[in-house]
Amino acid sequence: MDSRSNSVNRNTKKNDDDNITQREEALYSVERIFESKEVPSWQNQLTLRAFCVSFILGILFTFIVLKLSLTTGIIPSLNVSAGLLGFFFLKTWTKLLEKSGILKQPFTRQENTVIQTCVVATSGIAFSGGFGSYLFAMSEVAAKQSTEANNAFNIKNPSLGWMIGFLFVVSFLGLFSVVPLRKIMIIDFKLTYPSGTATAHLINSFHTPQGAKLAKKQVKALAKFFSFSFLWGFFQWFFTAGDDCGFASFPTFGLKAYENKFYFDFSATYVGVGMICPYLINISLLLGSILSWGIMWPLIQDRKGHWFPADESPSSLHGLQGYKVFIAIAMILGDGLYNFCKVFGRTLYGLYFQFCSKDEGAVLPVGARPSPPEPSMSFDDQRRTTLFLKDQIPIWVSIVGYVGIAIVSTITLPHIFHQLKWYHIIVIYVFAPVLAFCNAYGCGLTDWSLASTYGKLAIFTIGAWAGASHGGFLLD
Known part of the structure; x- marks a missing residue:
């Protein structure tokens, strides 16, 4: 009798705990607040007002990116800023229309995301398009700064016509190469994408209906930490007289460690990214910095005159900088290539299984048919997974688009750059998906895009392949 009573009490307590957990989840659930609101189709999310605001903000952010690219060369993540300004401008727009009684479509968080995506894509082209680097180079x-490259065959002066044509040909490649793998990286690998995650929380908090406790807490926390970050950055400005000065390069561990680049950067950006990234990623980056800057680079530096010329500049790839860049790129490529091969192997296995069994219900790992969310997931994760998989781009569209762009590029790019040959373009497009996946994978983990680094690696490879006598200096 006692054992039966204890069993009943345990079951009752377990049910009570489950009910408490469900109530807490419902209280802090963001998606339950938007559950009654219908999610518009992707066609209705692409509104004229969203494109107008994106156009204005895109121009503004392009100026900012070009200024930073031509001065510091470091471009911070602009996702949060684009989401904030997009919300402010379009919310003001819709409020005016609502007061006038002519508002036809309410402002949704999906529309806010469209603005943020367009602005970031526009400013991203301004950076990755090479306006602060290889186009002007x-x-x-x-060319006059180098006696070897100073001849007419190694010169391509910037011109608006060929630059627009060049960017139109190459800028849509990532859409068709990475989109087929987005389910693998976001749903299966569960990559964080810190900037995207932070922007999503921001947009959700501002679009939460009035009166919700969660929205008030989010807005208060946002305002508090935004004010702290802004004031802290303004305070640091008074102590920054130039590069490697002030709180951006604070010698926390002493001057001897500072010589080996061990210092503390008090930028709130890196602190925020570290708070979003999983702790394993932060530990991995810490161990990598200690291994490289604390052990490897000092040991290689002692081999100056044997492994590399002693009179080389510290920033030259023929000196110590070459070891830093290529060892790091090799490790990133190795890890990304492993995951790419794993995904590719799963795809081949799925194709083989489907053709052998003739089972129409078989789903490929990278298939267009979405898989249902796991029942153990929270309500927010289930709803977001369902919405994410709702509008899928078929695999054949991506393949046809990628092959089509590759054909157009193979025909047009040799006419823009006469030093390039058609087989150079084909090789580039063969290896581009591998590099794109590696970059997307690394960006999803650490929020650091290495697209420009991969681009430099491709530039050196193609330039060496072409040879100095056939335009290799221009391609470098």
């Missing part, structure tokens, strides 16, 4: 002004 091909000019006559840059």
Whole structure:
């Protein structure tokens, strides 16, 4: 009798705990607040007002990116800023229309995300398009700084016509190469994408209906830490007289460690990214920095004159910098290539299984048919997974688009750059998906895009392949 009573009490307590957990989850659930609101189709999310605001903000952010690219060369993540400004402008727009009685479609968080995506894509092209690096490096002004490259065959002066055509040909490649793998990286690998996650929380908090306790807490926390971060950055500005000065390069561990680049950067950006990234990623980055800057680079530096010329500049790839760049790239490529091979192997296995069994219900790991969310997931994760998999881009569209762009590029790019041959373009497009996946994978973990680094690696490879006598200096 006592054992039966204890069993009943345990079951009752377990049910009570489950009910408490469900109530707490419902209280702090963001998606339950939006559960009654219908999610518009992707066609209704692409509104004229969203594109107008994106156009204005895109121009503003392009100026900011070009200024930073031509001065510091470091471009911070602009996702949060684009989401904030997009919400402010379009919310003001819709409020005016609502007061006038002519508002036809309410402002949704999906529309806010469209603005943020367009603005970030526009400013991203301004950076990755090479306006602060390789496009100007091909000019006559840059060629005069090198006696070896100063000839007409190694010069391509910037011109608005060919630059627009060049960017139109190459800028849509990532859409068709990475989109087929987005389910693998976001749903299966559960990559964080810190900037995207932070922007999503921001947009959700501002679009939460009035009166919700969660929205008030989010807005208060946002305002508090935003004010702290802004004031802290403004305070640091008074102590920054130049590069490697002030709180950006604070010698926390002493001057001897500072010589080996062991210092503390008090930038709130890195602190925020570290708070979003999983602790394993932060530990991995810490161990990597200690292994490289604390052990490897000092040991290699002692081999100066044997492994590399003693009179080389510290920033030259023929000196110590070459070891830093290529060892790091090799490790990133190795890890990314492993995951790419794993995904590719799963895909081949799925194709083989489907053709052998003739089972129409078999789903490929990278298939267009979405898989249902796991029942153990929370309500927010289930709803977001369902919405994410709702509008899928078929695999054949991505393949046809990628092959089509590759054909157009193979035909047009040799006419823009006469030093490039058609087989150079084909090789580039063969290896581009591997590099794109590696970059997307690394960006999902650490929020650091290495697209420019991969681009430099491709530039050196193609330039060496072409040879100095056939335009290799221009391609470098």
